[in-house]
Amino acid sequence: xxxxxxxxxxxxxxxxxxxxxxxxxxxxxxxxxxxxxxxxxxxxxxxxxxxxxxxxxxxxxxxxxxxxxxxxxxxxxxxxxxxxxxxxxxxxxxxxxxxxxxxxxxxxxxxxxxxxxxxxxxxxxxxxxxxxxxxxxxxxxxxxxxxxxxxxxxxxxxxxxxxxxxxxxxxxxxxxxxxxxxxxxxxxxxxxxxxxxxxxxxxxxxxxxxxxxxxxxxxxxxxxxxxxxxxxxxxxxxxxxxxxxxxxxxxxxxxxxxxxxxxxxxxxxxxxxxxxxxxxxxxxxxxxxxxxxxxxxxxxxxxxxxxxxxxxxxxxxxxxxxxxxxxxxxxxxxxxxxxxxxxxxxxxxxxxxxx
Numbered sequence: 001x002x003x004x005x006x007x008x009x010x011x012x013x014x015x016x017x018x019x020x021x022x023x024x025x026x027x028x029x030x031x032x033x034x035x036x037x038x039x040x041x042x043x044x045x046x047x048x049x050x051x052x053x054x055x056x057x058x059x060x061x062x063x064x065x066x067x068x069x070x071x072x073x074x075x076x077x078x079x080x081x082x083x084x085x086x087x088x089x090x091x092x093x094x095x096x097x098x099x100x101x102x103x104x105x106x107x108x109x110x111x112x113x114x115x116x117x118x119x120x121x122x123x124x125x126x127x128x129x130x131x132x133x134x135x136x137x138x139x140x141x142x143x144x145x146x147x148x149x150x151x152x153x154x155x156x157x158x159x160x161x162x163x164x165x166x167x168x169x170x171x172x173x174x175x176x177x178x179x180x181x182x183x184x185x186x187x188x189x190x191x192x193x194x195x196x197x198x199x200x201x202x203x204x205x206x207x208x209x210x211x212x213x214x215x216x217x218x219x220x221x222x223x224x225x226x227x228x229x230x231x232x233x234x235x236x237x238x239x240x241x242x243x244x245x246x247x248x249x250x251x252x253x254x255x256x257x258x259x260x261x262x263x264x265x266x267x268x269x270x271x272x273x274x275x276x277x278x279x280x281x282x283x284x285x286x287x288x289x290x291x292x293x294x295x296x297x298x299x300x301x302x303x304x305x306x307x308x309x310x311x312x313x314x315x316x317x318x319x320x321x322x323x324x325x326x327x328x329x330x331x332x333x334x335x336x337x338x339x340x341x342x343x344x345x346x347x348x349x350x351x352x353x354x355x
Contacts, residue, residue: 055342060352062334066094066309067353074124074354079112083120087127094310095279100317104130128354135316135346140328142269142297142343144178144233149226151234151259151266153219154299155252155289156273158240161301163192165273165333166235167199168341169299172331174203175339178232183222184209185255188239188248196237202338215239215251216258223262236267243288256293271330273299279308283318286327297330299341304334309353 060067069090077083084105091101104127111117111126144150152169156162163186170180182200184207186192193209200207208222219236226234238255241248259267272289274282282300289295303309312329329344 056348056352058340059332059334059342059348060355062304062340063309063349063353065305065307066303067355069094069307070127071124071354074120074127077120079118079120079123083123084109087123091310091313093307095308095314096310097280097283097314097317100134100310100313103317104134104313124354128350131313131350131353132347134313135329135349137326138298138312138316138329139344139346140326140330142328142330144173144176144269147265147268149181149223149231149234149263150268151223151226151236151263152269152271153236153238153256153259153267153293154271154273155238155293155295156240157242157275157285158189160240160273160275160278161333162186162240162273163195163199163237165299165301165331165341166196166237167203168333168338169235169331170199170203170205171338172341173233174205179230180205180233180235181222181226181229181231182207183219183234183236185215185219185222186237186239187213187215187218192237192239216255219255220258220262223259223266227263243285243292249288249292253292269297269330270295271297271299273301274311276300276303276309276311277306279311280314282311283314286315286318290327295327297328299331299333300329300344301333301341303332312349 070087073083073086073090088101088105091104092098096104107130108123108126111130112123115126117123117126154162154166166182170182173180180203182196182205184193184196186196193211197207197209206225208218208225210218215238222236223234225231236255236259238252239248241252243249256267256270270293272286272295274285276282278285286295286298298315300312315329316326331341332344332349333341
């Protein structure tokens with residue numbers, strides 16, 4: 001049963017994209033460095049990209065589909081019951097969910113009485129402040145410098161943009177001066193390894209991958225390689241699965257256990273990737289994966305492609321107000337660019353949504 005932790009033999013066939021590292025932490029670095037890497041040691045030369053709007057500009061543009069239905073109500077009107085009814089409907093349509101909507105509308109009514117607000121423009125400012133207060137507990141930057149290697153396990157349902165998010169995460173950590181190694185632990189989905197390899201090539205980082213290998217074994221060897229090479233951050237992909245697929249949920253638990261055996265205290269972060277288009281389903285996905293893995297952070301993707309961005313408020317209310325134990329929203333994605341995944345900032349999100 002402990003065969004997983006024995007040193008993997010070098011397979012010279014074309015099926016293995018990199019010789020896997022020894023599980024022995026004392027293995028010499030030179031033995032690992034002699035292996036053929038999937039990606040080059042440094043990013044390849046890339047043509048100059050056209051100038052793009054700054055991050056806040058992209059965030060505001062990405063949230064336009066959600067924000068338009070809210071901002072359109074809050075201008076040139078007097079505050080009355082009809083306005084509250086319209087705003088309540090717009091929040092629910094944006095998938096903020098009934099509990100979060102009720103919380104926000106109640107807070108706004110109290111602000112109107114307390115501050116004697118009269119116009120919809122004033123109400124917009126109050127909504128921006130109340131939304132920021134609701135989302136603030138989710139704003140907790142990821143401290144990835146606390147240990148080396150810092151091991152991140154990434155999970156989620158198929159189609160949420162999990163592997164793409166890993167590629168963008170790699171670019172973000174590189175921009176912060178950290179070295180990165182990727183582990184192709186999604187051994188179920190066709191072409192998952194190839195997709196992650198492409199991201200490795202784009203970022204100039206090594207991808208540890210095996211053909212038809214056990215996911216836990218791939219991740220174990222990746223951590224051993226990272227330790228020997230002095231890598232700062234390891235990001236482990238895992239197979240997408242539905243919370244109802246109990247056998248696959250048990251498999252991902254196994255991956256987490258093996259990570260802990262490969263590196264004491266790891267994984268240091270368990271991220272779930274959510275697709276904003278799924279709306280309220282995202283809330284149930286967080287609950288299911290948290291029960292299985294102990295989720296420590298959330299990545300919300302595809303906010304630019306949906307009018308359901310209010311689901312962030314639903315998650316905040318469920319985890320912060322209702323349960324008192326918020327799971328941080330570490331990163332949000334609002335585009336297809338390699339740098340369109342950034343840390344979540346509550347005030348910026350609320351301002352971009354309602355300005």
